[in-house]
Amino acid sequence: MSAALKPAPDESPLDILQRIYGYEAFRGLQPDVIDDAMAGRDVLAVLPTGGGKSLCYQIPAMLRDGVGLVVSPLIALMADQVDALKALGVRAERLDSSMSFEDKTEALNAAARGEMDLLYLSPEALSTGLAGRLAQLSISLIAIDEAHCVSQWGHDFRPDYRALGRLKQLFPDVPRMAVTATADARTRDDILAQLDLTEPQTHVASFDRPNLTLGAEPKGGTKSDRVLSLVKAHKGESGIVYAATRDGTEKLADALEKAGIPALAYHAGLDADVRAERQRRFLLEDGLTICATVAFGMGVDKPDVRFVIHADPPKTLEAYWQEVGRAGRDSKPAEGYALYGPADLRRSISWTVESDAAEEVKRVQLNKTRQLYAFFNGTDCRRQAVRKYFGERDAEPCGECDNCQREPGDGFDATRFAQMAVSAVIRCGQRIGRGRLIIHLTGSARDGFDEDLAQLSTYGIGADLPKAGWNAVFDELLFSGLLAEGGEVMRPVIVVPDADAAKALFRGEREVWLREDPTARKTRKRRRSAAADFSGDLSERDQALFDALRAWRLETAKAKGVPPYVIFHDRTLAAIAQERPAGEDGLRTISGVGEKKAGRYASEIARLVAAAA
Missing domain, CATH: 3.40.50.300 (P-loop containing nucleotide triphosphate hydrolases)
Structure with a gap:
């Protein structure tokens, strides 16, 4: 110093x-x-x-x-x-x-x-x-x-x-x-x-992030196609896509590149020099998407990440909030979106069960995992749900997340179907998987094994709900913990883990709600980029100077081998574009400009300001 x-x-x-x-x-x-x-x-x-x-x-x-x-x-x-x-x-x-x-x-x-x-x-x-x-x-x-x-x-x-x-x-x-x-x-x-x-x-402090717009949806179709559509909504913006496996990051990055979106994979299997170079590029370049495992995590300090997409969910709400919080560190609008499904839940539970952790730790982690999936599949305000999870009892709905934007009455009371499903699991001896249970509930026996179960009182009681609807019901029951998957990882069976919770369901003391009517799936709405208004408060004249300052900052950062925000944050450049300081003293009045940087960059900024006059 x-x-x-x-x-x-x-x-x-x-x-x-x-x-x-x-x-x-x-x-x-x-x-x-x-x-x-x-x-x-x-x-x-x-x-x-x-x-x-x-x-x-x-x-x-x-x-x-x-x-x-x-x-x-x-x-x-x-x-x-x-x-x-x-x-x-x-x-x-x-x-x-x-x-x-x-x-x-x-x-x-x-x-x-x-x-x-x-x-x-x-x-x-x-x-x-x-x-x-x-x-x-x-x-x-x-x-x-x-x-x-x-x-x-x-x-x-x-x-x-x-x-x-x-x-x-x-x-x-x-x-x-x-x-x-x-x-x-x-x-x-x-x-x-x-x-x-x-x-x-x-x-x-409060766990609220008012600039984050949150959303989540069950997986359906091809994962890379949905990720591609979400990233396209943020064209030209920097973002992170998290995947559960190394192979998953590679496939997603390849799909984005083929669609003309600059993307790189990042995971622990890459050579250390390759990882360092890809992280350096992400920090230096605008509009680059990193498809990463959690190996790309706490080292990320890029303020203008406009979106974080979970192509596969993390294990807990803490991990989710830490990862999604890497978007919008500059306090400008950003988006966090998650894709999830029962296979993800099964994988996460398997990792926990097979770990070397103590049994008490495993029980806590399994509960945290179920809380995460209940959060994803729930209908409550997302930011409010996160804040309540961390102990904030006075949290209010945000009015901006996908759940808050749903039409009134969108939720569907599936308690009757839930009672049928749990009853069928019990009647069938908690020894068959989801597929067989749906066959049993819809009364569509296909072989001798199904026909043996057809003698039970629950056979065919859910014939008025199609297979897709039953899948939605079972997803919610698994996410909420009313049902669980047991048996072998590759051949899971559905069991009732909490007899008291099941009794409360049968007595009508517990309700089960779905995000949508399982008999009539709705078409997804295209989401507007949460960062669309990033520089909307700049006039056309100021925007031109802002763009020139960003270009200068990028060249300066490359020459010094540091991320652009180490030079100045975007919000500081926006303030310079509006205030147009003429010298070092004027530059020091801008928020985010300290004494050292004012002396170092005053002449170059004055030149850009003069050229834009």
Whole structure:
């Protein structure tokens, strides 16, 4: 950091925010979290994706004596944040396996000399001899990023994170901060316990993302065709398509490319250099779609992602909200859309059952999985449902998601059909699969096995509902947990997992509703791009300058080898296009322009502004 940017003894967090980051005011709970960190308190902060979590530990690390340690799960994520900090003139470095021994040594020596504000490292690094070297440094604070990885109840549990509880013994007098975007009450409690935070201050922001338009639908037809139609609605915009398998990412990327949409696959099976290059392209280029497994996750810090499509669902609502939250980090309109089906539920349950996790953990994860599918297949407002899941009891309907946009009375009371289905499962001894059950309910025996079951009272009682309708009923019963799949993974049978829930259904104490009338499927409506109004507040004259500024930013970013948003965010460029500052002083009045960047780019921006006059 140059002498001009080094914090003065009397500078406040707000001074740093304005002078170095170029923002006028903190957002949400940021000032409360920073105040606690400045006072040396341990903190747990649950702030939404794009809510400025990193500022909560970066600013105190700059103002407190010593170097701030940041524990981060991915090399890509560390590199991204360090590059962004260096662009602001902040003294930051990282320690990871991609660096040479000499570079690591120099970073540690600089920290020892007091020439470092922030030092990023992986949780694995603390289990090596590095911990002893770090203990010799003057540490200002320790931040554990993506802290949900600590908890066995979290959606991305990592054993190496579990060992971070020893930080209290290694650095007994250093305040610690755990930050994450998604953690329910159980996960938050586990984070506090595992990290052994001392009298922690807990800050939990609303999980609402007002700029996100959410939607979901059952899978039908060819998955790639539906994904293609969804991506086409965002032509020229950047987005992420998540798939469950490596092969799935490759097939989707190929289908998009053949349709003329720039797309790349990303998964753990690719060479590390290939993954790094594809992530670099996604960060640098506009209009590129990444088709990825969850290997492409926490390292993504691109603010102008306009859509996230789940071609295959994740395992929990926490994972869904974390992944869909990667859209619209710039607070502009964005869309999250999910495709789901019973085969996805079966696969997710199989992964959990066959895992090495403890039985109690498996039970919790299975319940979380069913809650996710009930959310997808439900008729309640999607944003409201997410907020209630995370404990917000006063959440109101958003009025914008696919469920809120449905016509009044669209839901269908399928309780009678549900009672028939559950009764048939019980009568048939919980030993046959969905296909045989539908044959039984519709009275369409085709062989001796079906004919044997035809002697039961439930044979043919559902003949007035076609096969497609029964499939919809069974989907909802499986998603809601009234029925479950047992037996072999490849030859599942339908069982009743909760006898009390089944009795409540038969007594009429529990209803089953479908999104649509199972006897009359409706045609899908084409969705308008949620980002259609991204720059709609710019005049034609300002739009021309905005486009010129974006082109300049892209060339500058390529020359420096950094993502475009490290130069300036789109919202900052839009403000420049409207305000048209003529020099460095004028540029510094724009939100998102700090002292360092104003000095660095003022002349180039003045040239573009003059040319557009």
